[in-house]
Amino acid sequence: MRVPLSWLRDFAPFEGEPAMLAATLDDLGLVVEEVEVVGEGLADVVVARVDGISAIEGADRIRRVLVDDGSGPIEVVCGAWNFVVGDLVALAPVGAVLPGGFEIGRRKMKGVVSNGMLCSGRELRLSDDHEGILRLNDLEGADVGRALTAVLGIEPDVVFDVTVEANRPDAWSIAGVARDLAARLGVPFSIPETAAPDGVADDSGSGSTDADGPPVETLASVQVEDLELCPRFTARVITGVAVSDSPRWLARRLTLAGMRPINNVVDASNYVMLELGQPTHPYDLDRLAGHGLVIRRARPGEQMTTLDGVARMLGRPGPGLGDSGQDCLICDAVGDPVAIGGVMGGASSEIDGSTSRVLLEAAYFVPMAIARTSKRLALRTEASARFERGCDPAGIDRAVDRFCQLLGLTAGASMAVATGAIDVVGDVPGPVEMTVRPSKVNALLGTEFTAAGIAGLLDPLGIDAAPSSDRVDGPLRVTVPTYRPDIRPLPMGEADIAEEVARTYGYARLPRRMPSWPQPGRLTSYQRDRRVLKDVLCGLGATEAWTTTFVSESDQVDAGFDPPYVEVANPLVEAERFLRSSLAPGLIRAVLYNRERRQGDVRLFEVGTVFQYPEGPVIDPGGGPLADTSERLSAIFACEGDDAWTTVAAWRTIAEALGLAEWVMWDHAHLGRASRVLHDYRSAALVSIVTGPEGGATSVHPTVLGVLGELDPFLAGRFGLDNPDGRPRRVGWLDLDVGVLLDRHRVPRRPAEARPISRFPSSDIDLAFVVEDPVAAGAVERTLRTTGGALLESVELFDVYRGPSVAEGARSLAFRLRFCAPDRTLTDEEIGSLRSACIQAVEQGHHAVLR
């Protein structure tokens, strides 16, 4: 809201620098976005008459101009050509300081002394016109020698652009801002009863603002059928109105406040709204069928065309929560809509040049209803924005009086205000009364205010706080005026009062203390482990990316996920309206983005949420969520030479860093949806194995942790991830369900207890088996591990051989087994029997043959 300082001063005698006032407003929570100084530097500029123009020898762009500012002839040099002898112009004499601080000096040009400057509109910051100098011939009162500011009705002013918080309808008015500011600065605040601002009133109009016309009921009727949506509706009638321009000072203030002057009727309504915060609506009474208004609820599907020419559909619930489609319609006496109550009027009863009888509406609409209507229609107006925040139902009378008074300035001698008002009142909010404990206020603020101290801080805001006892900390009986709907009754009210106390006192003056408590702060093990995961990935040369949550349908399909997807109802980009089910599209795109910038050799990873359409209900009975989401870690390895093995190495590092107890790889058949981005033959699922307490093979609980391998070449090709020869590039892909991986119950870690290291020598044996290709080396290794038992210290695959001496469709797998006992050196016999057992187990379990 744009707040001219001169207007603020109608309510309290504010002194001091604009910068100080702006800082004070900031500190009150009325944040000043900008301080604009207007009309500055015009003080010395006067009206002058051009008496002569002559050429200067040797100059073809500038001329010698003789002007008279009333004090005698003055010679200036001027480069503009848009004027002739006899014109009235704006003269900045020597010594004048123009807007922006430009001081006019005595200058010599082409041998001619210039004793001042003839100014353009732009030089005076009055307009953007810089084509020529300002010509004042047609301006009323432009007498030679008169100050330009007086002629134009411009006073130097300061405009504060204030952002008003959504809960402060009262501060969305000049008077409201003034009240807060006066309370802080300790200067008296009052709203003048009905007197026009001193000294600037234009006395050319002189209509009667006393209500001495015929009784209002004989002129108009008002019927409020829906007091729920519109609990108070006031109408007054003004007759004999001559529609004309507003007084110059009033138009000027509207302009400064950012509104365009229209005519004296509309301007008076707007002025009252800006000044007091109460929107009013003037109707041309003679254009209202039946000379009256009916206020009712819109019928479902009813239409009305608003002032902006848009046909609005009303009375039907919108998509939002809590919108039952209740719109308040203002209709004429025969029931045709003339306005959407509190939002916008229609063209049919608009004030125009022919209007002579005005019906002025001033109402209180239920804020939530206005908010719903305004939101559903996507129609926010100055009026709706105020009504939805809650206007003061008790401020209506003052607003109406002020309107009549302002209109009276210009509406002509025959204007008369009809006697009485039509005032239909239902259940309007009254003043909030509550008992406030100073102890509670102090407990919230950390202060030691007395009851009297609190009352003293509230009083200038118009909040009455009366002590209920003689005790310094005795409860206060607080009465909150109706213009402060943000202050709620108990039990919330004490906090609201505490804020007002703090605000008026000054937040900066409140004490500060660092609290302490006996509970330690720390990360959860999940959070610590997640940091480890990321750190490991960095160590593997991968850089963390942050890719978009919003993806297209084809991205979802490419990532291997079938509909339905979680969908955004109101996406920013229509095509990207799905929440990602996989990090793959984002990471692949990130690789491509870098490749296009000649940075193709990258490894990237991301830890982020992925979303699946819920299989069960969307909202649980506790009101909680909802969609099936999980935190995943995906990594893409796209450096030269990266392939499936890169991901295996990466995974083994991760498993080691986390200290996973036991994991295996399962082949493609077990992979699930997350694997559809993977190569059919160069991929695997990662599975954690929990062996039951009895330790037998009967109670093995597998948990899938993720997948790894190479991206499906077809997918890579579709995204354009290819080699210079055009063939799809091998790209490693690792995708882990972080929530599962880091769940220590489902995915156990190595035991915490230290295992003593044997001081006895260990013995190695190497075993090579010929194993058919479909049998996983990992399965053989696992068999060896199980068979080796507690004495097997380690087992490691150290050679894979395919060739002439091994049958087609099989390979030789060579393992090194290291045996060690904690308490003795193993004998050859013991080693021998372990060796036999291992051979037997592998041969029998995997159709293998010892080589």
Place this chain on the structure above:
Amino acid sequence: MSDALDIDALVREARSSIDAAQTTEDIRQVTARVSGKKSPLAEAHRSLGGLDPEVRKELGRRLHEARSTIEELVERRRTEISFEELSREMAHSRIDLTEFIPGLIAAPPARGHLHLVSQTRDELEDVFVGMGFEVAEGPEIETDWFNFGALNIPPAHPARGMWDTFYLDLGEPETTLLRTHTSPVQIHLMEQAVVDGGLPIHAVMPGRCYRRDTPDARHLPVFHQIEGLVVDKDITFSDLAGTIEVFTSAYFGPDIHSRLRPAYFPFTEPSAEFEVTCTICHGEGCRTCSMTGWIELGGCGMVDPAVFEAVGIDGDEWTGFAFGFGIDRCVQMRHQIADMRALIENDIRFLRQF
């Protein structure tokens, strides 16, 4: 023969030969010549047998002395030479370690980098953990209740205009959404605490949020916030102001301070915006801070009684404060990133800088 034998001359000659040796090979040859089997010294020793015992004894002693001297000389020279040779070799083996060609030499891959947002989030978490906070997280999809209702923002409340919300096609229209702030985590924490007696609460809640803002230099539709919540006995606004101040100086630096000014948030009362000393000009006033010396960072306030009521906490027994601000904003401030969109481009050249 003994007359011809000048032992001193032998030693002198040996010494000059030894001194003249320059390489390991030289010293090997010199050693053979001056103390080997065919050396004059060895010959003299062999000829001792035919001498008078008295003379033999005396000569023998002198020959032995001479041998010791020569061997000592050889040994010293050998040490010198091997030191010189190794030194030469070392000089010869000089390499320029800046000639490192990645890929040519087997080495672990060049280390990757955490995203700036992660680094900042981690650091913020660490500061708050040090101040006694736990770190809590919550879902990115929420119901209207958690994101708005329980936070004292009923449907159609004008304050909803503060958050442009992405709604989801899940359930009834506008019942499910992408959280617009991390505040719903507060509700989860408090509801849980009421169920399992988990009060007091001292937690920060970092996470990803969504608002329907068209991306520009200062806004992204997907962004990160960190929120703080304390619910305990005797918690006041002064504790909030103190916490913000301690955090500000701890994270931004000792010369960076904070100030609070009144604001409106439906879920706190009293509410405040908090500003910190401009990190560019350190409070002098510059373009970044619009000459104010202060940068707006986030919002905070005392937990609104309506929020306590919604989650079932007795607002007379417990009080609390909450605060929240943008992690990405901190990133932008600290690293002077003119355009936020750099954070989501994933250009490796950008990410590698940090």
